[in-house]
Amino acid sequence: MFSKACEYGIRAATYIASQSLEGRRVSLKEIAEEIDSPVAFTAKILQQLSRNKIVASSKGAYGGFEIEKSNIERIKLGQIVHAIDGDKVYVGCGLGLKKCNANKPCPVHDRFVAIRDDLKNMLEATSLREMTMGLEVGTTYLKR
Amino acid sequence: MFSKACEYGIRAATYIASQSLEGRRVSLKEIAEEIDSPVAFTAKILQQLSRNKIVASSKGAYGGFEIEKSNIERIKLGQIVHAIDGDKVYVGCGLGLKKCNANKPCPVHDRFVAIRDDLKNMLEATSLREMTMGLEVGTTYLKR
C-alpha cells in the first residue's frame, strides 16, 4: 500500500508525537529503536518530514525531533503520506493506465475509485493525535 | 496498490478473456500491443498465469493464449492478483509491522482492515467476465 519509507515515516511521526505530548524531545537513535527501523534510513525520512514542516528538528546536544502540540492535532496521516510518497495514493489507475479517468475508464475504474476514496478519507480524517491515543495506554504498538 | 507485473497481468488476462469470448486465441505480441506493455516482461507474467492455470497457452505455430469460457466466468480478479503478487494485498500491516493483529494492533489497524476488506471483497467479487463487459462496447479501455 505504502512504501517502506512511508511506513517508517508514519511510525516515526507517531512516536515523536506521543513523546512531544509528554514534553520530551527525542533523538533519531531513540526513534529508530522505538519503531524498530534502520537508523540511517530513518534519518533520511525525518529530513523529509522536517522539510515538509511535519516535524521540527533541532541540532546539537540535547537536539532531536519534536512536534508542536497544536500540530499534533492538526497534522493528518494524509500529509505524512503525501510528504513521502507524493500523490500516488490518490492519483493513478489501479491497472497502471496513464490516462484512465471517468471518460476513458479502465475496467475496474469505478470500483477502485470507491476504495481509494475510502482510503483517502481515512487518511485525511486521522490526526497524529488519534494515532497516539492507544500508545499511551498500551493498546496499540509501533514495533514488530 | 499492485505491482507493475500485476497490473500488466490483469490487463493481459482481461484482453485474452475478451478475445477468447469471440473464439480467438491470441499471441504474446498481440497482447502486448493491445495492452501497451513490454513484450518480454509480459511473457514472464503470462508464464506465471499459465502455471497458475489462469490462462492456457499453446506452443508452436498458431499457438498463443486463451481462457476457457467457463473459466472466464469463474476466475476472479483476486486469483490473478494472488498468482502474481501473492497474498501481500490481503496480509500485512499498513505500517509494515510483522506481528500486527487484533491483539497487538498498530495505531491504524482497524481502519486499514476495513479498507483492505473492501478491496478484498471487490477482488473476490469481480470476475474476468465482468472485466471484459465494457471492452466489447467500447466503454472501457486497457491502453494508455
Next chain:
DNA sequence: GTGTACTAGGACAAATTTGTCCGATTTATG
C-alpha cells in the same frame, strides 16, 4: 575554547522490481 551529542546531507551499496535478450523447444504446414 574544547568536547560531546546531536542533525544534515552527499556518496555509496545492496536488494528488489522491472525489463531485455537469446537459445531451446514445440507445433502446424507445405
Next chain:
DNA sequence: CATAAATCGGACAAATTTGTCCTAGTACAC
C-alpha cells in the same frame, strides 16, 4: 523433413527502492 511461428526459461541489464557510511556543521555544557 524443413521452415516458420509461436511459447518457455535462463541469464543478463536497468531502474528504483531500501539501506549504510562518513564528513560537516550546530548547539549545549563545562
